[in-house]
Structure formats: structure tokens, C-alpha cells
Amino acid sequence: MTTIHGNEGYVSVNSNELKVKSFQLTINAPVTPDTEIGDEWDTNIAGAPKNWRVTLTLSKKTGSVAQNDLVEGTQIAVGLYSAGNGSGQTYHSGNARVETVDQSQDPTNPVGLTVTAVGNGALARATV
Numbered sequence: 001m002t003t004i005h006g007n008e009g010y011v012s013v014n015s016n017e018l019k020v021k022s023f024q025l026t027i028n029a030p031v032t033p034d035t036e037i038g039d040e041w042d043t044n045i046a047g048a049p050k051n052w053r054v055t056l057t058l059s060k061k062t063g064s065v066a067q068n069d070l071v072e073g074t075q076i077a078v079g080l081y082s083a084g085n086g087s088g089q090t091y092h093s094g095n096a097r098v099e100t101v102d103q104s105q106d107p108t109n110p111v112g113l114t115v116t117a118v119g120n121g122a123l124a125r126a127t128v
Contacts, residue, residue, distance in 0.1 A: 004083045011056065012079035018066035020058040025080055025092060027052045027123060052119035054078060054096060060103070060111040070115045072101050078117065087128055094123040 011018045028051050031044035061067055069076055076098060081091040096117035104112040 008082070008084045010079075010081040010085040012081075012085075013066040013076050014069050015077065015079075016066035016069075018056070018058070018064070018070075019061070020056050022057045023080060024055045025052065026054075050123075052094070052096075052123045053099075054080060054117050054119075056113075056115045056117075058113050058115070060113050067113075070098055070101060070113070072098050074098050075120060076117060081128075085128055089128045090125065091128060092123055092125055095120045 006022070009020075009023065011020050011023055029046065030048035030050075031046055032048055033042065034045045035042045056070075058067070074097070075095055077093070078096050079085075079091055079093045081089055083089050085091065097120050098115060098117045100114075100116045102114040104114070
């Protein structure tokens with residue numbers, strides 16, 4: 001089994017490459033409590049709708065087509081590749097709505113952006 005190094009990742013937004021410092025993908029499959037009085041252990045059942053979100057951390061750049069699409073409230077098509085986008089690599093893709101755009105700025109570092117987008121429908125898992 002091979003460990004995947006973080007610097008091999010690749011992100012696309014609306015089919016354009018987006019240079020990022022990091023990304024975090026969170027996939028949630030909520031469960032519903034089904035415990036009754038007298039039960040010795042908690043029980044939970046599946047069936048609630050799944051959801052997902054992605055947080056992208058990047059440096060603000062001029063001229064980036066993909067970065068220009070990261071506007072709060074807009075829908076984007078996102079591709080998230082943990083080990084690069086070469087043949088045989090597994091990736092996640094789906095449509096998401098940009099929820100927040102946070103900008104950080106200080107005198108000794110590039111202007112930073114943290115963008116959070118919430119999944120709008122299914123998140124697909126496929127192979128390049």
C-alpha cells in the first residue's frame with residue numbers, strides 16, 4: 001500500500017485548473033438515532049440525505065479564470081484529485097454552491113483566500 005503525498009493534488013473549477021495551497025473534502029452520511037428506553041446500547045439507522053462540502057485554501061492571484069469563478073452564491077463544478085489527475089487516479093467531482101469567501105491579508109504574506117462550497121447534489125467518485 002502506497003501513501004499519497006499531499007503535494008500531488010489537483011483541483012479544477014468549471015474545468016479550469018485552480019492552484020490551491022490545500023483542500024479539505026468533508027462527506028457526511030447522517031444517521032438517525034433509533035434508541036428506545038431500556039436499550040443497553042445506542043442504535044442508529046441510515047437513510048438521511050448525504051451531504052458534502054469542500055474548503056479551498058489559496059493565494060489570491062490576478063488572471064486566474066478558475067479563481068474568478070469563486071464568487072459567493074454561485075454554483076461551480078469542482079474536481080478534487082488527491083493524487084493528481086493522471087490516468088488511473090481516483091477523484092471526486094460534483095456541483096457545489098460557493099457559501100463563503102474569506103480573505104486574509106497581512107504585510108508579509110500573499111493575500112489569502114479560504115473558499116467554502118456546499119455540495120448541490122451527488123458527489124461522484126471516479127477514475128481518470
